[in-house]
Amino acid sequence: xxxxxxxxxxxxxxxxxxxxxxxxxxxxxxxxxxxxxxxxxxxxxxxxxxxxxxxxxxxxxxxxxxxxxxxxxxxxxxxxxxxxxxxxxxxxxxxxxxxxxxxxxxxxxxxxxxxxxxxxxxxxxxxxxxxxxxxxxxxxxxxxxxxxxxxxxxxxxxxxxxxxxxxxxxxxxxxxxxxxxxxxxxxxxxxxxxxxxxxxxxxxxxxxxxxxxxxxxxxxxxxxxxxxxxxxxxxxxxxxxxxxxxxxxxxxxxxxxxxxxxxxxxxxxxxxxxxxxxxxxxxxxxxxxxxxxxxxxxxxxxxxxxxxxxxxxxxxxxxxxxxxxxxxxxxxxxxxxxxxxxxxxxxxxxxxxxxxxxxxxxxxxxxxxxxxxxxxxxxxxxxxxxxxxxxxxxxxxxxxxxxxxxxxxxxxxxxxxxxxxxxxxxxxxxxxxxxxxxxxxxxxxxxxxxxxxxxxxxxxxxxxxxxxxxxxxxxxxxxxxxxxxxxxxxxxxxxxxxxxxxxxxxxxxxxxxxxxxxxxxxxxxxxxxxxxxxxxxxxxxxxxxxxxxxxxxxxxxxxxxxxxxxxxxxxxxxxxxxxxxxxxxxxxxxxxxxxxxxxxxxxxxxxxxxxxxxxxxxxxxxxxxxxxxxxxxxxxxxx
Numbered sequence: 001x002x003x004x005x006x007x008x009x010x011x012x013x014x015x016x017x018x019x020x021x022x023x024x025x026x027x028x029x030x031x032x033x034x035x036x037x038x039x040x041x042x043x044x045x046x047x048x049x050x051x052x053x054x055x056x057x058x059x060x061x062x063x064x065x066x067x068x069x070x071x072x073x074x075x076x077x078x079x080x081x082x083x084x085x086x087x088x089x090x091x092x093x094x095x096x097x098x099x100x101x102x103x104x105x106x107x108x109x110x111x112x113x114x115x116x117x118x119x120x121x122x123x124x125x126x127x128x129x130x131x132x133x134x135x136x137x138x139x140x141x142x143x144x145x146x147x148x149x150x151x152x153x154x155x156x157x158x159x160x161x162x163x164x165x166x167x168x169x170x171x172x173x174x175x176x177x178x179x180x181x182x183x184x185x186x187x188x189x190x191x192x193x194x195x196x197x198x199x200x201x202x203x204x205x206x207x208x209x210x211x212x213x214x215x216x217x218x219x220x221x222x223x224x225x226x227x228x229x230x231x232x233x234x235x236x237x238x239x240x241x242x243x244x245x246x247x248x249x250x251x252x253x254x255x256x257x258x259x260x261x262x263x264x265x266x267x268x269x270x271x272x273x274x275x276x277x278x279x280x281x282x283x284x285x286x287x288x289x290x291x292x293x294x295x296x297x298x299x300x301x302x303x304x305x306x307x308x309x310x311x312x313x314x315x316x317x318x319x320x321x322x323x324x325x326x327x328x329x330x331x332x333x334x335x336x337x338x339x340x341x342x343x344x345x346x347x348x349x350x351x352x353x354x355x356x357x358x359x360x361x362x363x364x365x366x367x368x369x370x371x372x373x374x375x376x377x378x379x380x381x382x383x384x385x386x387x388x389x390x391x392x393x394x395x396x397x398x399x400x401x402x403x404x405x406x407x408x409x410x411x412x413x414x415x416x417x418x419x420x421x422x423x424x425x426x427x428x429x430x431x432x433x434x435x436x437x438x439x440x441x442x443x444x445x446x447x448x449x450x451x452x453x454x455x456x457x458x459x460x461x462x463x464x465x466x467x468x469x470x471x472x473x474x475x476x477x478x479x480x481x482x483x484x485x486x487x488x489x490x491x492x493x494x495x496x497x498x499x500x501x502x503x504x505x506x507x508x509x510x511x512x513x514x515x516x517x518x519x520x521x522x523x524x525x526x527x528x529x530x531x532x533x534x535x536x537x538x539x540x541x542x543x544x545x546x547x548x549x550x551x552x553x554x555x556x557x558x559x560x561x562x563x564x565x566x567x568x569x570x571x572x573x574x575x576x577x578x579x580x581x582x583x584x585x586x587x588x589x590x591x592x593x594x595x596x597x598x599x600x601x602x603x604x605x606x607x608x609x610x611x612x613x614x615x616x617x618x619x620x621x622x623x624x625x626x627x628x629x630x631x632x633x634x635x636x637x638x639x
Contacts, residue, residue, distance in 0.1 A: 053079040067115030174356040209453040213244040240277030241347040250284035256291030263295035271351040272313035283414040289424040318400040319371035320350035326375025329382035339390040340453040387577035390455025391537035409447030480508040482518040482528040489531030502541030509547040526567040537577035545575040590626025597630030610634040
């Protein structure tokens, strides 16, 4: 090191001493920063829960010596001068590095990458790459490097991170952490875009889930099957939250034995998403009816309620999905991706977590309660903000009951579309019968609401001329009341209504002088206005949004008891989604939030609004620009 490099490194180390410990440790761990300033960190590696500690540099020297002569033992001292031997093995069944002493034995195969033996490096790397299903481009990059030379310590850390940042690794971690006594959100929801790309495939510009399934997931699913067989199919079923994805899985050349094995696995260990997907796949393969009908019938008995389980799968999935989507939103891991891709990622991670839990042995209600509450508010707000681009899916659609309706609805659709196949499979009665069937438990129209990945897909069901005229007649009353909007509000998420009805609704609110009689029931008023806000978001009807904002302001100024702040805030968030452009949406949110903040509020309302907006700005930092004045006013009111 020359004088200039020495002074540079010394200045960097001196500056680190002036920083708080947390920040200093973060910078010390930054490998690129260390390379830039020519500094090296001396790591101490702990093994066996503190059984032994080794200086990394000493361990690497011993490994390089051992790998120059495969099979020969080299001595190594730990931090307390305990004696260990280091041995390298090229045994095809057990290649790698072994540390041994009278205190224990450790297999540290990853450290083979810093050794001198090219054959050992490649043997261990190829095995680990297959084990963790490392993507092809990542595998090629590291294999080329490992072939040319031993890895440097920092490179080994990077490679180890690649292995850890895979669904296989995280899946095992979930099991280990649960057995150890608890789950940490930081560990079960990795803060990594590459991780989620390995889980659900890379997003490359698809407009919606249908396009993404055909363009991106089709080759992704095919590769999983080719490289991992039935384990790859199980992995692909993590993505089965949408029928279009399952259609791609159904194209795989599964045999009757394969599908029977998968159905039996789903009954014993599968999650509700995988179970639903496998039933749909069964309807795609009438040629296998005789082989799979018994296992299929057993699986459908769970859906029909004839067989009960210790833990309700829909309850588990709902709680896990809400928690993960809230966590992804708070940490802004996938904030630049479209809503459908983020929700696909959350659903796949939820299914993975559920598969790793000991469902048959333990009542998981305490875990479910934790998952329901830990990220409830961020989940709710993010879903409301998502309505700007995906207005046809509301936060309440992720309840366990609604997910149950959706999954049963998908199976009913498959049976209804192929009645002959249902007969061949022997499942017509259990799916479409009048009693004790999926149809009898499907929740009527609720089964046909949009799913979490369909918020930006317009429904194909349109209102007829007679229905439109009836709705218009209800809205043109001289003195409209809350019930005048009931029919329109009840249809908003099920059918495509003409845009003129949004304008007619806005005019009706104006004629009512921005106050709707709800017979003194605030819940009726709130439901009506939230429904109208949803209509404005779906239709992108800013006239209706403007009318609702004036109505909210009127209530908050003159009838505050009839419209609490949480309800008013929700109406404003949803109605603002009528502005498709982000800048206009942000301005609209800022307008009504600031109006509330500078209005008359109780102490409890001030606390509630302040808490909500701090989370909102964490999810969407750009809201600080439009809502900052209002938040400052709230903080002044709390001081």
